[in-house]
Amino acid sequence: MINAVGRDIPEKVLKDLNMKPFAGTYARNGEEYKKAAPTVRCWMDPKESKMVDSIHDVLVKCGLRDGMTLSFHHHFREGDYIVNMVMEEVHKMGVKDITICASSLGKAHDPIVPMIEDGTITNIQSSGVRGKIGEAISTGKLKGYAIMRSHGGRVRAIESGDVHIDIAFIGAPTADEYGNLRAVGGKSDCGVLSYAYVDAQYADKVVAITDTLVPYPNIPASISQVNVDYVIVVDEIGNPAKIATGAAKPTTDVRKLMMAEYCTKFVINTPYFKDGFSYQTGVGGASIASTISLGKIMKERGIKMGLGLGGIAGPMCELLEQGLIEKLVDTQDFDLKAIQSITNNPNHIEITGSEYANPMNKGAYVNKLDFVILASLEVDTHFNCNVVVDSNGMVTGAQGGHPDTAAGAKCTIVIAPLLQGRTPAICTDVTTVTTPGETVDVVITDYGVAVNPARPDLLECAKAAKLPVKTIEELRDMAYAITGEPEPIKFGDRVVGVIEARDGTIIDVVRQIKDYEWD
Amino acid sequence: MEVLRTAMAGTLESSDAQVTVEPGDGRVELDIESSVINQFGRKIKATVEETLERLGVDNVKVKVVDKGALDCTLKARVEGAVFRASGYSEDEICEGKKLPWGGAIR
Structure with missing residues (x-):
């Protein structure tokens, strides 16, 4: 079907993803809808600890299984260690058919490509991808569709229930033992945790991963204890030199x-x-x-x-x-x-x-x-x-x-x-x-x-x-x-990715690339 | 013009092309790699072929590693490689051969 920007969106894609073609930027203005909600386990007993020793243990506690959706934020940009750290453990446990729902992915995440090839990861939802993950998607290695969403569109997708996050992993520059997370005061500061907020609110399980445990209460918190299930301390959550670069020299071009x-x-x-x-x-x-x-x-x-x-x-x-x-x-x-x-x-x-x-x-x-x-x-x-x-x-x-x-x-x-x-x-x-x-x-x-x-x-x-x-x-x-x-x-012919408009409709598709033919 | 030996012109910098020519097996043989092959593959091929024809080269192996060079750059790199391979040099007169500025070189 031809959409409002003249792109042909194949019926199969619309059907597979249960999505509609893009009808104009403000076409859904005024629509009413019911927000999704997570399934929450309450923490009533003050003697219970949220601290967990390892990523493996937390994956077991969260009941990781085939087909789950795991989410990540990209505030550590090209200095992020969290995605690879978690996925390596998921891979070791032999779990398959994972959907990664990240606010963005970059070259730092090239190490997950073999997990795309072996079926550990079968769906990717992200603002975009760079490096080898992009090549893997464009050459048809990802089994499902890659869905590219804008920053606002990702929040909409989570809040409206288009995607349900089973476990959110939130890298936090500082955390206290009860899950108050801040983006400053640690070894790997990223300034804000804006894109992770919706994950904390809408995921069933929320895991904070930090390299700087601070005394309680770590406030004012970007993400509050009321939304966090577990806290893990690791050696390093990121590479500070790649999270925040020094001042860029003004261009002379x-x-x-x-x-x-x-x-x-x-x-x-x-x-x-x-x-x-x-x-x-x-x-x-x-x-x-x-x-x-x-x-x-x-x-x-x-x-x-x-x-x-x-x-x-x-x-x-x-x-x-x-x-x-x-x-x-x-x-x-x-x-x-x-x-x-x-x-x-x-x-x-x-x-x-x-x-x-x-x-x-x-x-x-x-x-x-x-x-x-x-x-x-x-x-x-x-x-x-x-x-x-x-x-x-x-x-x-x-x-x-x-x-x-x-x-x-x-x-x-x-x-x-x-x-x-x-x-x-x-x-x-x-x-x-x-x-x-x-x-x-x-x-x-x-x-x-x-x-x-x-x-x-x-x-x-x-x-x-x-x-x-x-x-x-x-x-x-x-x-x-x-x-x-x-x-x-x-x-x-194969559609490998979907460009989702911010309102959740399909504005364009990405097809598998093929080798150049001279004739 | 005859390609007598292997010669190269150009770099692998962005917007340049590195062209290597060597004596052929009685025909023109092209091997083209390009960062913009999907958009400009045929144009690059045509430009290289036209330039070789203009220089009267019909017995050559050409390897082009293109990094998004414009046509004018491609032509210059092909010319440069061919003249170097044919015994010409930048010094206008080399082994008694004078570079045809304004002639075959445009």
Whole structure:
């Protein structure tokens, strides 16, 4: 069936997963539904201890068996040890047919690939995957479907019961013996535990794994004792050097600096740029550079940001310290500066994944965004974005908050260089749709700026800013003139993955890749 | 033009291509690897074939390891490898052979 972004979703996939095709970003607005609930074992006797000696013992206590769904968070990013540590033990116990429901997976988790091949893991649900897991999915090694969800979409899926978590494993930088978990004060600080909050609320069993046991009570807690069954202490939950990197050097790439300048010029020429505006940006070179240049203009004009949202990196914290941001509202920390900031600054506040981006709660923070600055692997002439599958068809990225913030913000800006090597970032049709074009307003490239025809108001802003305005088709033609028109990728027939829209419908599918055929 | 010995041009950096040529078995034999093969495989092949034809090379083994090079880069790397293999060098005149700037080299 052809969905609202023109993608053909095979009937078999819709039937296998009991899902509907994407019908538009706000199609489910106003719908009523009943939330799911976990089965909880109560802890009434104060003499009972939650401390367990090993992962093996806790898996036995939780009644691990074939077919269960295990969940993980990705706040330790590429420094995470938890997924591999738990799955190694699951593998040793010979349990099969596990579904991994993670907020994201990365290259750090390459060691689980053999468990995909031998049937220990048969389903993966994640924001995305990188490295060898992506290759395993794209080459058809995973038995079931890989389901890619946005950060908000994952919360929705868990809360609505689309996925039921049997056991949640929550890596915690600090924990007390009764399960109060914090993301600071330990050896492997990650700043916040936002994405794990829904796991703690909705999983039947919740296991905290820490390397820093602290005296009771470990509060204010990101995750409370009332939701935690067991606590385990291990030597290391992660590699601090990969959890939080040092300050990234501001980019000196002239292409990125030019795109950042276009972005700032555009932002300050919109009516949304006024005292109290709200803003989210990513951690790419151009995004960081535009945050820094925007800060200068805010200072000059005496304009303050009311709300800074999202995954947070150092430059946003610096604006907070300079008094240019009222509240910094945080779901993920990308560097040491951000972790220090949330530890020390009372105006830098942790929120849950649901508060951040869940489309089916009673109002998420993304809905209050004026601006979001995003990147994209590909943008097409319909303004659809692809952030999960590379131009060769390989799963290699993650949705993250891309579709959530794009759907929420009044002005969604995507920065993409016209070419990534020989690959045109602006193309006729993206390989895979992750963010629908109806939610993307402005595309900034090093060769010009295109505005979605649905936003004539923003086109006027771009003209007023004296930016090199082009149509999206013109940008594509400029790209193709340099690279040549790319051949459409030939996939195999089998659907190996599903791109789930944030409302739980299917926006696109990912097919198995096949070797290039010359004829 | 005759490929007399094995020669190479280019690097494995992103947006470059490394081209190796060696004397052939009486025909043109291509071996192409590319990071963008699914999108540009045929174009890369056509560019390499056209460049060889323009240089009058019909007896060669060519290996291309492409890292997303644009056509202009690919052409330059094929030309570079072929001229090195044919006894030309960057010093314009080498073994009495002058590089055909503005001729076969465009």
